[in-house]
Amino acid sequence: MRISVIGCGYLGAVHAASMAELGHDVVGIDVDARKIELLASGRAPFFEPGLPEILTSAIEAGRLRFSTDMADAADAEVHFIGVGTPQQLGSSAADLTYVDAAFRSLAAVAAPGSLIVGKSTVPVGTAARLAAELDELGTGARLAWNPEFLREGFAVKDTIEPDRLVYGVADPADVEVLDAVYAAAIGAGTPRIVTDFATAELVKVSANAFLATKISFINAMAEIAETVGADVTQLADAIGHDARIGRRFLNAGVGFGGGCLPKDIRAFAARAEELGRAxxxxxxxxxxxxxxxRRDRVVDLAASLLGGDVHGRRIAVLGLTFKPDSDDIRDSPALDVAVRLHGLGADVIATDPEGVANSRAKHPQLAFTESTDEALAEAELAVLVTEWSEYRELVPADVxxxxxxxxxIDGRNVLDPAAWMEAGFDYRGMGRHAG
Known part of the structure; x- marks a missing residue:
């Protein structure tokens, strides 16, 4: 099929390349000329495993191209909108500026009979509003909503082999169009849920709210465990055997971050308030x-381990991205901890396999290195805050x-306390006792 993807940030670039990898003829559109230049040359503007390979193969096969001109999307049969919905300045609500701008620019060129498909995470009610606008414009194009469920670090797989497909449609005929787009996934048995606009919009924010709740629940239990001397990791193992609960996302630590969960739960709460259901x-x-x-707790632990004050003390911060296998530092607990320690006068040297460049651009006041060995050299305290495999595999004696x-400080509870204490370390985890 002929497909356009409007917005070539994280979501859009992955979706465009993945659709081309599946055999569709795809054009990616974005107003950022530098981003388009990078993508057109087969280079991803962010780190995502597997993306450079499918970008290169799809471009070389002639199935993928990029442009800054919306007119280049005019002949597509299906248009995906995948622009960002950041948190508004001074508010918890989602900023729909980019969604509205992309929609109106696209509506001006979309051919009659084409399908505009929203993928951006938006407040419930957005799709109905845009559908009404589309009708008023009289373009003959139709609207559907198809939320994304990507995990950074696994985004290519999650797009090509999704664990479910959700279609929010007003016209049953649009189901056939989306089925054609996702024929490979449907043929592989991927569950498909066909519903209305509002339910499709709620699926994404509800999923993120539930995950955030589960993570914060175990972190609340970590606070209790620290008070009474219990071990939250063993607690999670025990309750995770209950099939009604499950063990996934019950890992206590420094908390969640990134460009989705924090802003999405805030936007969900703000929208509920607007609806009179706060x-x-x-x-x-x-x-x-x-x-x-939990970020406060890491900073407090650092001060405690260093005699009550971090001022002038050399601290190695291991990790800057909000999760491993990503260069995303948006609302990163790890970077926040580094900034707070620096603000308290600590001599911080921070490192990360992929996040140094982005972190340096945002917080040039920090000292960075791409070498774990250099970060650890002569440090009085190490703080592991992003669970990259290379930090999980550190040899205690060498450190x-x-x-x-x-x-x-094991901010992600991924180290073996016994092994580190045997090597002479004063070890502190999050909600777990040291011995």
Whole structure:
């Protein structure tokens, strides 16, 4: 099929390349000329495993091209809108400026009978509003909503082999169009849910709200465990055996971040308030508060381990991105911890396999290195805050030999406390006892 993807940020670039990899003829459109130039040359403007390979193969096969001109999308049968919906400045609500601009620019060129498909995460009611605008314009194009469920680090696989497909449609005929787009996934048995606009919009934000709730729940239990001397990791193992609960996303630590969960739960709460149903999701405010408290806890632990004050003390911060296998530092707990420690006067040196460049651009006041060994050299405290495999696999004895004094905070509970204490470390986890 002939497909356009409007917005070539994280979501759009992955979707465009993946659709081309599946055999569709795809054009990606974005107003950012530098981003388009990078993508057109087969280079991703962000780190995502597997994306450069499918970009290159699809471009070389002639199935993928990029442009800054919306007119180049005019002959597409299906148009996907995948622009960002950041948090508004001074508000928890989602900023729909980019969605509205992309929609109106696209509506001006979309051919009669073509299908415009929203993928951006938007407040419920957005699709109905845009559909009404489309009718008023009289373009003959139609609207559907098809939320994305990408995990950074696995986005290519999640697009090509999704765990479910959700279609929000007003016209049943549009189901056949979307089935043609996702024929490979449907042929492989991917579950498909066909519903209305509002339900499709709620699916994404509800999923993120539930995941955030589960993560913050175990972090709240970590706060209790720290008070009474229990081990939250063993607690999670025990309750995770209950099939009604499950073990996934019950990993206590420094909390969640990134460009989705934090802003999406805030936008969901803001939209519920607009709808007169603030009490229905009032718990999300506490979920957000619990999450942010875990960052405070890491900073407090650092001060405690260093005798009450971090001023002038050399601290190695291992990790800057909000999760491993990504260069995304948006609302990153790891970067926030580094900034807070620096603000308290610590001599911070921060490192990350992929996040140094983005972090340096946002916080040039910090000292960075791309070398783990250099970060650890002569440090009085190491703080592991992003669970990259290379940090999980550190050899305690080697780290102890490099540091000035063997102290470590395991902000993700991914290290073996016994092994690190045996190597002489003063070890602190998140909600787990050291011995």
């Amino acid at each position: 009490e229905s999701v009032s718990f999300l405010r506490e979920i957000d508060a619990i999450n942010l408290r 102890a030999a490099a540091m000035r004094s063997p102290r470590i």
